[in-house]
Amino acid sequence: MNATHDTVLIVGAGPVGLTAAVQLARLGVAVRVVEVLEQPTTESRAVGVHARSMELLASLGALDRLESLGRRVPALDVVDGRTGRARVRMDLGNAPSRHPYVLDVAQPDTEAVLAERAAELGVVVDRGVALAGLTQDDDGVDVVLRSAGGESAARYGWVLGADGGHSTTRRLVGTTLEGGFHGQHFAMADADVDTSYAPDSIRMFTHPDGMGMLFPLAGDRARIMFLVDPPPEGTTAPTLAEMQALADVRMGGAVRMHTPRWLTYFEVHHAQVPRYRFGRVFLAGDAAHIHSPAGAQGMNTGIQDAANLAWKLALVAQGRADAALLDSYDAERHPVGAMVVRTTTTLTEVGTASGPEAVLRNVAMFLVGHVHKVRDVAASTMAELTINYRDSALSVHHGRAAVKAGDHAPDPAGTAVAIEDLLATPGFLLVVQGSGQEAALREVLGDLGTVVAADDALAQAYGWPIDGMALIRPDGYLGLVADSAHPDVLRDYLATSLHFGGERIEVTARP
CATH class of the missing domain: 3.50.50.60 (FAD/NAD(P)-binding domain)
Structure with missing residues (x-):
């Protein structure tokens, strides 16, 4: 063996x-x-x-x-598939990220x-x-x-x-x-399209017969999919004509498909x-x-x-x-x-609502489209920027810092370098404010990561009153957040929360 x-x-x-x-x-x-x-x-x-x-x-x-x-796509539109009227446009530009868009x-x-x-x-x-x-x-x-x-x-x-x-x-x-949940069936095409819709948005089309989605890709290429009834047994793919018929009904005749690269049916269970x-x-x-x-x-x-x-x-x-x-x-x-x-x-249920459910959906869509705070939260949620691990045993918070352990690490505009650039060096990233303890903290952290001093923009984002530190995990989330930069706080976190009990061996990480 x-x-x-x-x-x-x-x-x-x-x-x-x-x-x-x-x-x-x-x-x-x-x-x-x-x-x-x-x-x-x-x-x-x-x-x-x-x-x-x-x-x-x-x-x-x-x-x-x-x-x-x-293709960078800066917005998501929910469109009434019968009229072609946009119910709501969710602009991603205010998402708290250096990438406020979807990359299709x-x-x-x-x-x-x-x-x-x-x-x-x-x-x-x-x-x-x-x-x-x-x-x-x-x-x-x-x-x-x-x-x-x-x-x-x-x-x-x-x-x-x-x-x-x-x-x-x-x-x-x-x-x-x-x-x-019962399985849901989708018909999908990867094809070139001619459409009056600009390639500046992912569009979700609501329709009583079932939702549709239009994802603009590079050039004239797009992904088109529809929620459909189960196809006949043994049928693995729709024809281009069948996909076009669905588009004519659920996308208001505004999308014409040609030069298909891939046509398929697929079933999804939740x-x-x-x-x-x-x-x-x-x-x-x-x-x-x-x-x-x-x-x-x-x-x-x-x-x-x-x-x-x-x-x-x-x-x-x-x-x-x-x-x-x-x-x-x-x-x-x-x-x-x-x-x-x-x-x-x-x-998916929102996209197929009818009757009273459609009325409730339309009210919700109005709120998303017209209340900036609601819209921004929805955009951040779709971008997965609101996910946090605050309840994790790995998230330890000391003191009064504005950010919370377990949150996605803030990366505000105005910093000297993006957090994602700093994380390009393999390992943890320890951001330190004040205290003059950087050398001692580097000794504690060793070759597990990098210690950097916070500039004014980062210090303001983290909200440290005077001294402080934040240990950013390699996946970009905050593990330890403290309004003290004492090396013993870091040492205790590594031993207790990250279960460091193994031998401290030298590892050659690759950039």
Whole structure:
């Protein structure tokens, strides 16, 4: 048996698995990625990358390349599909991020950019390799991998199942998706379009027959999808004429499709696994939660799953932190997945409302469109910028700082450098205000990360009265926030909250 005790095996080379691979490799962990597909998919699949994911991709060194392949979309419109009248326009420009827009880009491009970044870090995707068996003990995971050359056995330290809605990893750990919703069927096209709608917005069309979505991609290309009745048994894809007929009814005749790249039907259930950690095996992305594509939350939620797990797994795999740290992955991300399932279900129901329900929907849409505070909260929520881990055991708050431990780290305009740029150096980021304790804090933090002095803009954003510090996790969230910069406060946090009990070993992280 091939023994690779210190290596993390990632099953699945989609955006979720590749995000985890890049972050783990940057943090100095050996990674192997296997993917059952012989060649990368050409199907556009997930197309909307939200602000929170862009911040992470920037810190990983992948965003600039991805932006060159996509389209920045600064707004979301909800449109009455019968009249073509916009019910509400949700401008994303006030979102508290350096990326106040959605990046619409086909999933194969996202995968290609992440695979290129992973290769730069020494991670190569082994294609045509399927996970066929899995058992584990206290010290590792034994797997059986199947390829064209037959089956082989190997042992890994940890396994991440990022292998999609039909996850083999999920089945092998003995869990299932659980949900209380009926499956929903969608017809989808990736095609070029002629339309009177400007490519400056993602548009959700409400209609009694079912919602529709229009995502503008680069050039004349767009993603179009409709909620539909179950297709005839054995039918896997609509024709272009059938998609056009749906558009004529639900998009007011304003969208004409041609040159299709991909036509498909797909079914979505709203469901989630009971937990995300099974000993040394973890589930992320669609392997852990599936739901409606409304709001373009699926891929982004999966990317954030990977971001949350990777830095914790790196610390444990390297013997720097106790394995108890990994329990926080499920504790922090499972509630987020549950919230996304609820939200996307509601969005889909909103798109199909009729009668009294439609009246209530229209009132709600009016409030979103005309009350700035409501609109801004809705925009930040869609961008996943309101997600927090305030209730996590990893979130420790001391004193009167304005920001709260567990929140997404503020990155205000006017700072000398973006937080995402600072996080491009692998590890934690400790932002310090006053006190003159930087040298002592660097000694405590060691090679776990970087210590920087807060400039005036950051100090104001964090609201420290005089002295203070904030430990920003590699996934961009605040772990420790204190109105003291005493080294003992940091030392206690590392030992107590992050479960540092392992040997402090030197690790060569890669930029």
